Amino acid sequence: MNKNKALDIINYLDNLYPNYSNFLNYNNNFELLIAVILSAQTTDNKVNQVTEVLFKKYKNAKELSNSDYNDVLEIIKPLGLSKTKAKNIIETSKILHQKYQDVIPNNLLELEMLPGVGRKTANVVLALGFNIPSMPVDTHVKRLAIRLGFAKANDSLIRVEENLKKYIPRDLWIKAHHLLILYGRNVCKAINPKCAECHLIKMCEAYKNEFK
Numbered sequence: 001m002n003k004n005k006a007l008d009i010i011n012y013l014d015n016l017y018p019n020y021s022n023f024l025n026y027n028n029n030f031e032l033l034i035a036v037i038l039s040a041q042t043t044d045n046k047v048n049q050v051t052e053v054l055f056k057k058y059k060n061a062k063e064l065s066n067s068d069y070n071d072v073l074e075i076i077k078p079l080g081l082s083k084t085k086a087k088n089i090i091e092t093s094k095i096l097h098q099k100y101q102d103v104i105p106n107n108l109l110e111l112e113m114l115p116g117v118g119r120k121t122a123n124v125v126l127a128l129g130f131n132i133p134s135m136p137v138d139t140h141v142k143r144l145a146i147r148l149g150f151a152k153a154n155d156s157l158i159r160v161e162e163n164l165k166k167y168i169p170r171d172l173w174i175k176a177h178h179l180l181i182l183y184g185r186n187v188c189k190a191i192n193p194k195c196a197e198c199h200l201i202k203m204c205e206a207y208k209n210e211f212k
Contacts, residue, residue, distance in 0.1 A: 010172055013182070024047060038089065042080045065096070069086055136161075147207075149203070
């Protein structure tokens, strides 16, 4: 991988998806944080359906911190890991209300200390909530990073993140994250990737070594 190749990849994806938008529905940073916590191991569409109900009933950290666990669980039940997620979003809301006066922290360390918030979730909040250049790495981003040669198959998520940030210009990190997710969902899928439709084949290490 080199910076010119990385830029060619991002420019191609940018032309392919010129009008991309955020995948989750939210109106403020509190809703964004809760939605991203809920998005683990489920689809964005399901999260959006659930949060439409959740945020009508609990409009801020204070209200969600005082919520009934069973009520929250019933609302988010369609999502995977609903019991753990219900506990996490209530506990996170309590910390946000009591420690941060309902203000979402804008640094990685403090975000990662909140229940249910890992590095990817924290990076998403920094990127979308605060427009701080960040590179969230989910399963789609990691898969494409490995297949396109940004990282190796046994690299940790942090190493993948570091490599992407090394080769992609800082001002494109947030956009690149969205574009890689879209391409991973639509073309470069985990199972049966659509290699015949892929215009990045010449740059694809996986195609050379696995799929060809």
